[in-house]
Amino acid sequence: MKGNIMKSEKPNKVKDFFEKKKDALGLQVIGGGEGLNREIHRAVIQRPSFLLTGYAEDFADKRIQIMGKTEMRYLEKLPKKRILEVVSLLFSYNQLPAVIISKPDESDDFTRTISIMEKIADEKKVPLIMSTCSTEELFTQVTIYLDILLAPEQSIHASMVDVYGVGMLYTGAAGIGKSECALALVERGHRLVADDIVMISKRAGEVLLACGVEGAGHFLEIRGVGIVDIEKLFGIGAIRLQKRVEIEVHLELWKRGKNYERIGENPPKTQYFGVEIPKHTIPVSPGKNITAISEVIAMNHMLRVYGYNSAREFFNRTQEGQRRLEITEEYLATDRE
Incomplete structure (x- = not known):
């Protein structure tokens, strides 16, 4: 059973980004400090090159703007009046989260331009941040951070196991045996990611990532036994914090007369956040070795990956x-x- 898409509850204000990354990126707020409570709306960042030339049509004002050496050198060559006009236009957007200036070369002197930007940033209350990182490094680090921060999430009742390096999501009705299957797989050397409640998020590159609820640990509920701690029982090598979701294995009671897949040339698909993955529906009946079937599914998937x-x-x-x-x-x- 699929759960509801959840809005991320992680802090997504500029001040949270600043506090989290200030040391790694050498960040310093040099203007617009009163606007640090502005929200970050998009995981994509950009350089406002076209806007600086006066072309403002289709400007993505909800993105963090990165001012690299090219943009700063361009502004520095403009007359002061023109710099005022262009910078005022950049900071005039109400939903603009922040502007970050990357590390200049030692030969660069952007004193005049930065002074103007600081003044307008204070007036508009838009954070102006200086970084000691290059433009390329800023793009990489900020994009990774925002991709995780703003990733859509979905919670589902399931178990998630890494089987031979393949992320397998086990779904099915309560009591069907998902946790027992996960336990058997761990006993055979595979790794538990999460049980009962699995959080699925979509990352860049059409990747689905699964993890457990924060702080929940790697516990399994075995009916008739109770709660067991997989990390304590089997060791640190029996668990993972997160894993890419590559296959869904849906367990259901065997139904007489239902046509189950017997060839498997093109497995049915399911999707989360528009990302399709193979879905194998396995009928459960007494004596059926779901663990061995799971290992075969994982290895067969890898064969398909290799063609x-x-x-x-x-x-x-x-x-x-x-x-x-x-x-x-x-x-x-x-x-x-």
Whole structure:
């Protein structure tokens, strides 16, 4: 059963970003300090190059703006009046989160431009931040931070296990055996990510990432036994903090007359946040080894990743065998010796 999409409860104000990354990025607020409570709306950042030339159409004003050496050198060459006009335009957007200036070269002198920017940032109450990092490093570090901060999240009732390096999400009705399956997999050397409540978030690059509820640890609820601590029982090597979701395994009671997948050339798909992943529905019945089936699903998935499709190969061999049989029969039919 899929849960509801949750709005991230992580702090997403500029001051939270500043406090979190000020040491790593060498950040210093040099203007607009009263605007540190502005919210960050987008995980994408940009350089306002076109805006600085006066072209303001389709300007993405909800993004953090990065002023690199190119932008600052361009402004420094402009007359003071023109710098005032351009910077005033940049800071005039009400939803602008912040402007960050990257590290200049030793030969650069942006004193005049920065002085103007500081004054306008204070007037508009838009944070103006200086960094000791290069533009490229700023883009990388800020993008990674915002991608995690603003990632949409969804909580589902499930178990998540790393099986042979493949992230497998186990879903199904309460009591179907998800936790028991996870326990059996851990006993066979695989790694538990989360049980009962799994948080799924979408990251850049169409990646689904799963983890447990913060602070919940790696506990399993086994009906008839109670709560067990996987980390204490099996050691640190039996757990993971997070894992990419690559396959959903849906467990359900075996239903007479239902057609379950028997070939598997193209497994059905399911999706979270628009990202599709294979979904295998496994009927549960007494004596069925779900653990072994899980390992086969994981290894078969890796074969597909490397370009090998077992079902397709089976069909190809069957067709080749049939073709060879027809050739043989035709030869024998005309053989008179």
